[in-house]
Amino acid sequence: MGNTHEKLRIKLWIECDTGDSIFGEGQMRILETIQEQGSINAAAKALKWGTGPCGAGCGKWKTAGQTVAGTP
Secondary structure: OOOOOOOOOOOOOEEOOOOOEEEOHHHHHHHHHHHHHOOHHHHHHHOOOOHHHHHHHHHHHHHOOOOEOOEO
């Protein structure tokens, strides 16, 4: 363990009963950016994303009747 460049990394995601990913690294990244930027649209622009990645993930959350980053 003399190598100081070693790192422990863990990836975590949540799946539903069918095995579809519900929440993972991409969704966490967009939520953090929404919080920083103040809106989904501004976050997508900051991440240089179209509506595809956010639209799919955020659509699931809106369909479930949940809020995104504290917005109604």
